[in-house]
Amino acid sequence: xxxxxxxxxxxxxxxxxxxxxxxxxxxxxxxxxxxxxxxxxxxxxxxxxxxxxxxxxxxxxxxxxxxxxxxxxxxxxxxxxxxxxxxxxxxxxxxxxxxxxxxxxxxx
Amino acid sequence: xxxxxxxxxxxxxxxxxxxxxxxxxxxxxxxxxxxxxxxxxxxxxxxxxxxxxxxxxxxxxxxxxxxxxxxxxxxxxxxxxxxxxxxxxxxxxxxxxxxxxxxxxxxxxxxxxxxxxx
Numbered sequence: 001x002x003x004x005x006x007x008x009x010x011x012x013x014x015x016x017x018x019x020x021x022x023x024x025x026x027x028x029x030x031x032x033x034x035x036x037x038x039x040x041x042x043x044x045x046x047x048x049x050x051x052x053x054x055x056x057x058x059x060x061x062x063x064x065x066x067x068x069x070x071x072x073x074x075x076x077x078x079x080x081x082x083x084x085x086x087x088x089x090x091x092x093x094x095x096x097x098x099x100x101x102x103x104x105x106x107x108x
Numbered sequence: 109x110x111x112x113x114x115x116x117x118x119x120x121x122x123x124x125x126x127x128x129x130x131x132x133x134x135x136x137x138x139x140x141x142x143x144x145x146x147x148x149x150x151x152x153x154x155x156x157x158x159x160x161x162x163x164x165x166x167x168x169x170x171x172x173x174x175x176x177x178x179x180x181x182x183x184x185x186x187x188x189x190x191x192x193x194x195x196x197x198x199x200x201x202x203x204x205x206x207x208x209x210x211x212x213x214x215x216x217x218x219x220x221x222x223x224x225x226x
Contacts, residue, residue: 035212044202044219045153050212088153092211096168097143099153 002026002091004100012108019076021103023089028069033093036065036074039102040085048074048087081107110134114203114217116188120224126190130203130217137161137184141206143213144177144188146199154199158206159186193224 003026037045116128157167204213
């Protein structure tokens with residue numbers, strides 16, 4: 001089973017700042033099979049990126065994804081109030097499909 | 109508008125069987141894999157298993173012996189049965205659609221809180 005470790009656990013920033021979230025895999029993940037999700041309180045997760053860097057429909061371009069191998073990054077260039085949420089990475093390349101434990105992005 | 113709607117019992121006693129159903133609306137049911145995923149404060153998001161329109165399944169080994177996933181193509185529905193539940197199965201359960209290239213879950217149900225308590 002591929003273990004995904006996200007860091008930091010909590011990130012405290014202000015609106016307008018840049019956020020950088022990390023996801024590290026216990027073994028190599030083919031980039032196309034790495035996804036990112038956003039989850040707001042009381043809601044289901046929402047797909048942000050599939051294929052590590054392919055933005056899902058309706059996701060603003062202040063969000064970007066990058067990485068390869070075992071290290072992947074989600075960047076939010078200028079935080080908007082609605083971006084404060086929990087973010088998860090997920091791998092779809094090896095069954096069982098697994099999720100990271102999440103990074104909580106909170107308002108400073 | 110494509111959407112998943114799910115339903116099922118929210119309160120179970122230990123040893124009972126959890127049963128949830130998920131219906132897809134607004135698009136083609138064929139050509140996708142349909143998953144069940146659960147979320148707990150302690151273990152986070154855990155993928156339970158998936159099924160395609162022809163009934164082919166793939167399950168998480170950690171739950172495989174207790175999980176049954178079925179599909180009803182005539183209704184664009186799929187279901188989850190989890191037998192012999194314990195308090196550790198208390199979670200929010202989601203159904204979700206895997207993209208056609210299976211690179212992410214692009215549509216999610218609204219979630220069902222299932223509590224196991226005597």
